[in-house]
Amino acid sequence: MKDFLTAPAAAPGSAVIAKAGPLSRRGFLGAAGGLALVAMLPVRPSRAETAAKLVPGTRVPAFLEIRPDGSVHVLSPFVEGGQGIATGMAQTIGEELDVNPARFTVDCAPPGPDYAVVGGMRMTGGSFSTRSSYPLMRRLGATAREMLMRAAATRLDVAQDTLTTEDGQVLHAASGRSLGYGELAEAAFALEPAADVPLRDPATFRWIGKPVARLDMRDKSTGRAVYAIDQKLDGMLYAAVRHAEYFGTKPLSIRNEAQVRAMPGVHSVHLLEAAVAVCADSWWRARKAVETVQAEWSEPEAAGLDTVAKDFSSEGMLQALRDYDGETHPAETEGDAAAAFTGADKVIEAEYVAPYLAHGQLEPPSAMARFNADGTLELWLPNQAPEMFQGSAAAAAGLEPAQVRIHSPMLGGFFGRHFIYGPGNPYPQAIALAKATGMPVKVIWSREEEFLNDAVRPLSMSRFRAAIGADGLPAALEVRTIGEGPIGRYFGAMLQTPVDSSAVEGIVEKPYAIPNRAMVFGKRPHPVNIAFWRSVGHSMNDFFYESFLDEIADAGGQDPMALRRALLARSARHLALLDAVEELSGGWKRGPFEVDGRTRARGLAMASPFGSETATIAEASVEDGAVKVHDVWVAFDPGSVVNPAIVKKQVESAVALGLSAALYEEVVYEAGRRRDQNYDTYTILTRDDMPRVHVTILESGAPMGGVGEPGLPGVLPAVGNALAAATGQRPRRLPMKNLSFS
Amino acid sequence: MIPLTVNGTTHHVDVEPDTPLLFVLRDTLGMTGTKYGCGIAQCGACTVLVDGEAMRSCQFPVDAVGASQVTTIEAIEEDAVGARVVEAWVSVEAPQCGYCQSGQVMAATALLKAVPKPTDEDIADAMTNLCRCGTYNMIADAIRQAAG
The missing domain is CATH 3.30.365 (Aldehyde Oxidoreductase; domain 4)
Structure with missing residues (x-):
């Protein structure tokens, strides 16, 4: 733990953005609840x-x-x-x-x-x-509160145990006197805190x-919320950038600098590490100017981690995952899968694929930098980890971390977008431009620059194989996952195993009692900037696993609900979730069935992400070739909750993003470049596709789990399973907009 | 200098005539409640009212405003319908990250000005702004509540 805490952050711009010393993963995860992500982020x-x-x-x-x-x-x-x-x-x-x-x-x-x-x-x-x-x-x-009461006891010259509090007041009942917390705070907070102050009884x-x-x-609701992109400083310049066409290439020279400089409001033109930039007195003028820049760029390398080759494509990358013949490592092993396959009555297999994804948060990335007269640097930027950005910014500016002040305004959506992704963040550009101009600079990436340079959820591929017993139950399950996750990419040095947890979560540690299991992982790095994305590996792997589980059900002649109940017979927590989602949805019926003359069906899926448990049912149909999801029901058990209204809305939000990924989203590379640059072609979920969402919370009393992400993973397979039941066609590759349902 | 009336105040702005209204509001007038999301009139985060109608200001050249009245989120509570919309938004707790919500509130206000009792279909037709947090159902609830 100590080694980990003192681990140095790497300089921005390198592909591996943070290196760290060894960490006792087991020890840490034990303390933190069994999730790897947090273990990977150094302070x-x-x-x-x-x-x-x-x-x-x-x-x-x-x-x-x-x-x-x-x-x-x-x-x-x-x-x-x-x-x-x-x-x-x-x-x-x-x-x-x-x-x-x-x-x-x-x-x-x-x-x-x-x-x-x-x-x-x-x-x-x-x-x-x-x-x-x-x-x-x-x-x-x-x-x-105890400090405030102690200060009040001194002020009123009474024994502390004669005092009570009531909503911001310390009361002395015997004398009828009271003191507001505001009057006491200065004296109170100068006191030594007491140890082991009793906590309130939860019943109260x-x-x-x-x-x-x-x-x-x-x-x-009134536009008064201030985000990073809204920050302003006196004398500030606005900067717009245009990045290299091929990731990893560099601008060498600008042919028309004089012409660009002469444009209205332009202050200066710059060559940055991987972009050209214009500073101006408004962002629009900076942007118009930067779009006229004619630059010479270095040639893309043939291949590599920091560079995307001219012939790279997402389809080619998928083929590379399929063709991988390197080493694989056990990610989860139980029983003897090989033996179970040998004697199996029936074997089924399938390949599942999920694409690269953009975060698509509505607030475009920005960063505002100012060097102060005392040599310190202040930065206003969207971020999910201030100390990490402080360390990285200090390295970029040639300062000590203590000389860098980080301001973290509220985020206009994040979903994993605002960690450090090397060239995927604008703050190194803001620092470089503030240094070069001697003025405060705010860099804003246009939506197009964001779609072209956002770090992406990795494209993924897993191959599933199941042996079905005579009883119709799965006797064995094998899964081969090839690829790379963000934990392996950025914090691989800390993994005590060659298995990247962020690549296999949702395939391993599923709760089902399948006696023989053999999950393996092989690492095939992506030559693109990859990222955490809401629910990380679960965002695709639970789709893969829970879809294939329905294939197992069909192969064994089982109803999907009945199969899950059979495989979870010894888990009261999961059975309670199935009961809850069944009741919430008005009783389990898979279908297909007719509603208003159209064929619909329901799909079921479970997921165990981030310490929480979910069961999800979706009702879907195909109308004029397009998928329509009518209702989504989610039973959600995060152990216990602080605010049930917020939790329900987080689950609904996760349903929306999950459905968006299920139906529409993909970052496609063709000839070394990303195809889509804005929401006109990178489709995200609109109101037209938003289903009714019904959420019930179960507080099982299990250790508190996460809330923001866990609602997502179950949605994609629930929709896929519903469509398979409605149409007889099994979606095995995302997004589903590319499938033709008849 | 281009004359521009925003929330009842006339400004004279020294910008190129084709500058989108959005960036005049944000950078020249310092009114950052109106948001930049996509710049191609897809997402609706930049929605303002031009003579009471919802307009995507990122694709609206400032010199096309002319004598029209521009209303932004900063003044929405001064409008009777807008104030009702804001109260409904707060009561339903429609926003999550909130970034798209200025535009959503403006679009909803325009809708309720034109159609005081909108049907679900009216809401679907008028409320085409994107929300990455998926607050679409909450927004529809808030509109119904504001309509009374």
Whole structure:
């Protein structure tokens, strides 16, 4: 753990963006709940010694400011990007502090060791925010309340145990006196915190577990919410960039610099690492100018990790995964699959494929950089991990991390977009341009630059093979997965195994009692910039697995619900989910059946992503050749919840993104370049395709799981399974828009 | 100098005539409530009202505004219908990340001005703005609530 914490971040621009020393993965995962993603994200405290002394999440003044009017300002370890974490933090802290969450404001804290609350690290991702910080933030609120009471006891000259609190007031019942938290905060927060302050009895919770109103709704409904792209500084230049046509090539010279410089508002023209840039007095002028730049570019390399060759295509990459004949490694082994196949009554096999995906968050990436007179650098940028960006920005600017101040405005969507992806982020450009011009610079990527340079969810391929027993149940399952995931790419040095968890999650650790299993993984790197994408490996692998499980059901003459129940007979938690989704959907019926003269069917899928459990049913039909999904029902068990209203909306949001990926999305490479540059051809889900979504939450009391991502993986296979039942055609390759259903 | 009336105030802006209204609002006038999403009138994040009608400002040249009145999200609560829409948005808790919601609120306001009691089909026809967080159902709920 210590080695990990002090691991250096690599310089931006390198393909492997972060290198780190060895980590006891087992030890860490045990503490953090069994997910690998978080284990892979290094923090880089400016002084490791400081971090060692400080216990993250405990120093009250680092988190809480109570203002004279009694309102509470929280510096949160997490960034708000739609998932509702700001409100959840206010509920959790407010419950123990005894202040109504409605009087909270929440901002993302600057870098600092206090905020390393995600298993000793800090990031907003992996669906980790609430589950990693919930006990700490409750304790923080309770500790702060005790300090306020202690300060009040001194001020009123009474014994502390004669005091109570009520919504931001300390009360002395005997004398009828009271003091507001705002009056006490300064003295209180200078006190030493007490250890082991008792927590509130959950039976008396007023805000935790309740659908408390979100804090950010009015600002987001009136245009007052301020995102990174909205930031402004006096004397700032706007910059627009145009990247190399082929990933990994460099601009060598600009033929028409004088002409570009003469355009209205243009300040300067620049050659950057992988782009040309124009600085101007408005972004539109910068953009118009950069689009007239005629540059000479280096030739693309034939192949490599940092470079996309001229003949590269996503179809060719898929073929390379199919043709892979290198080493494979066991990802999950149980029983003796080979023997089970030898004696099998029936064997089925299938290949499943999922494409590269863009994040497509509505806010285009930006970064604003300013060098201050004292030599420090300030950066305003969308990010999911301030300390990582601080370290990387410091390296880019030739500064110490302590000299870099990171501002983390709320995110206009993220879905995994705002980690460090080398040349996939604009902040190195903002730093270079601020340095070159001596002025504050805000770089905004146009939507086209974003679609061409976003780091992508990896294209994936797995081959499935099952032996079906005489009882119609699967006797053995083999899966061969070839490819590469973002954890292997960026944090491979930390993996204690050649198996990339982010490439196989959703294929391994499924709950089904299949006696003989042999899952293997072979690494075939992608010559493109790859990324985390909402639910990471689960985003394709649960589609593969749960679709193939329906193929197994069909081959064995089983109903898909009955088969899952049989394979989960010993798991009360999963059976409860199946009961819940069955009830929510009005009873299981696979179909096909007729509604308004059209054939529909329902599909079922389960997933176990990020510590949570889901069961999903989708009802779908094909109308005039196009897939129509009518309803999606999700039973969702994250163990326990802080805000059920937010959780339901996160699940609905995940359904939308999952359906978008199921039906439409793919980043296609042809001749070394990405085909689609904007939403006109990179189709994402519109209102026309949005199904009714029904969510029920089960609080099984299991350890708290994630919320933001887990609603997604079950949607794709539920839709696929419904379509297979409705049409007899099995979708095995995403997106489904490319399939012709009859 | 091009005259431009936004939220009842007339400005004279020194920009090229073909500059999209969006970037005049954001960069020249400093009104960043209206969002840049795609620049090709696909996503609707930049929606404003031009004489009460929803318009995608990223493809609307500033010199085409002429004497028309531009209303942006910054002034939406000064409009009776707009204020109702905002209250419904807050009450339903329609936004998630919120980035598209300025445009959604403007499009909804334009719809309710034209069709005070919209059917589901009216909502589908008018509300073509993209939302990556998938708040489409919540937005429709909010519109129905605002319609009363």
